[in-house]
Amino acid sequence: MRNIMLVIEYDGTNYWGWQSQENFPSIQEEIEKTIKKVTGEKVVLYGSGRTDAKVHALGHVANFQTESTIPGERFKYALNLKLPDDIRIISSQEVPIDFHARYSATHKRYVYKIYNGEPERPLLRNHTCHVRYPLDIKPMKEAAEFFIGTHDFKSFRGRKTSIKSSVRTIHSLDIKRNGDIIEITVEGNSFLRNMVRIIVGTLIEVGAGKRNKYEIPEIIEKRERKSAGRTAPAQGLFLEKVFYK
Structure with missing residues (x-):
């Protein structure tokens, strides 16, 4: 099992915030769906925090665990090909398995x-x-x-x-x-x-x-x-x- 960190930029105008929620589009849901398209795996994406509806991000951080063999730095390219135009992965990398986007953060x-x-x-x-x-x-x-x-x-x-x-x-x-x-x-x-x-x-x-x-x-x-x-x-x-x- 590998741990992948993503740095994400998004325009929150069309979303009901970061966190997945029933019947409303969210940033987390869109990225999780895209990861499944790329890897075939259903993953949980852990965000550095929640943002409300219509709030934007220049550097939101998230991580997920995967068995995919795609190099960490290549996830950026693979995901951006399939993500909506208002969400982009700025960078991606493999990180230690104990890294958590929220709990490892020191400040924002x-x-x-x-x-x-x-x-x-x-x-x-x-x-x-x-x-x-x-x-x-x-x-x-x-x-x-x-x-x-x-x-x-x-x-x-x-x-x-x-x-x-x-x-x-x-x-x-x-x-x-x-x-x-x-x-x-x-x-x-x-x-x-x-x-x-x-x-x-x-x-x-x-x-x-x-x-x-x-x-x-x-x-x-x-x-x-x-x-x-x-x-x-x-x-x-x-x-x-x-x-x-």
Whole structure:
């Protein structure tokens, strides 16, 4: 038995997230079906985490075990020939049998993209959150500093989750503007359901002058979802990279 690691890029627009689910298309299901076409084996693909419907990835990592003799680095080519156009394997390789895409990961990096302009942009609508009113990134950057470190992020956790502990560590949270595009980049050891999107939604309110940056520590302390901002739309979120030792 061999263990194969995949680094995957996908446009999540037409999918209900990473995880396989009945009656709805998913990234995991599409890749598992393609692996079966290539190897003749029904495999379980283990992802580095879940992404929600319409969320994208530049570097999602997954692994599966196989008895196929295809060289690890050749899986990329074999799978890409049969995958849908909106899913691509960026790289593939054989890894130790005890490697697990989720449990072997040390931390992850997400990028959230905001289009902060007036006219609607058809080519951006599936890959950014459109905010028409002006956003001041200076207070957003200052507010972002309060998120860095180890905190109980219960206020920034989606409602439908069974995770017992909401304590997480954010290593960095950077915000930059390039014209009408604002990018919020966050790295952390792991993330709760909707955590990045709720943080972004709260920072948008700070940038719009609807919240004061000094409210962030209070929101964290309250540990109540209703105290934080709205959940930012899914289409602006990208899983950029998963890190391993």
